[in-house]
Amino acid sequence: MSDYRKRVNRRALIRAAAVMAVCMMVALHGYAVFAQEETPEPGFVSLLDGKSLQGWRATMRPATDAQKEALKKIFRIEDGAIVVDTLSVPAANRMNGYLATEKKYRDFVLRLRMQIERKWDGQCNSGIEVRSGLQFDVHPPEPLMMGWIWDHGPNAAYGWLSPIKATVQESFAAGGAWKYGKTATAPKGFKFYYADEKPGWNDVEITCRGLHFRFVLNGIVMSDFDGAGYLDVEARKNYHTTAPIMFQAHGKDGVTIRYKDIRIKETR
Secondary structure: OOHHHHHHHHHHHHHHHHHHHHHHHHHHHHHHHHHHHHOOOOOOEEOOOOOOOOOEEEOOOOOOHHHHHHHHHHEEEEOOEEEEEHHHOOHHHOOOEEEEEOOOEOOEEEEEEEEEOOOOEOOOOEEEEEOOOEEEEEOOOOHHHOOOEEEOOOOOOEEEEEOOOEEHHHHOOOOOOOHHHHOOOOOOOOOOOOOOOOOOOEEEEEEEEOOEEEEEEOOEEEEEEEOOOOOOOHHHHHHHOOEOOEEEEOOOOEOEEEEEEEEEEEOO
């Protein structure tokens, strides 16, 4: 083999080795990022395997075959996320209910990422419920009300509990329960992203500890409620028990909401 051909082959081998090294670095970096995203923070455990609804159950009882088929669309797994999608089925086949964890929780910090499509119908409401009655509201048309706390309990004296306090009657007075979003002042640093806005996902942290409940959206506190004097009475003892964490499908309302990277840390 001539010296010229040897030099050409040597250069080709060097280029191939360089390309292989770069590919390995990219692959290792991608694995590291994937591993980082898939591994919960210390003390937290994942509530979703990203492939199935194992560990979750729907609370609805479909009355017809059409509703049974609809339920498969209303709660499903898609691209590693739980999808609450009442908008994908006819209003006649929508049902009021929840996708609930099979395990019950009392005191915890829950972290997740939430994505909301900018398309809805009806009252377009949903929420995340804890302790068998306290709901952190998710109302797509009014981002300034994300995470407001609503009392769903059987003996509720109030509708909204935080950041405003309003009786059930006041809450449902002229303008409806979400009228407050029209005049609410955005907290300093407030950020919210619909699915069609970069980055498209919102970071949520929910804290339930004793009678203290808090909702943080993209690092900003949206509600912070101390239930002393209201929740610590016999009529509302349900709030002291363990209960599933639940994502709501609100009756005939049409919404599309995704939740992923759902992880929890139980506290005492």
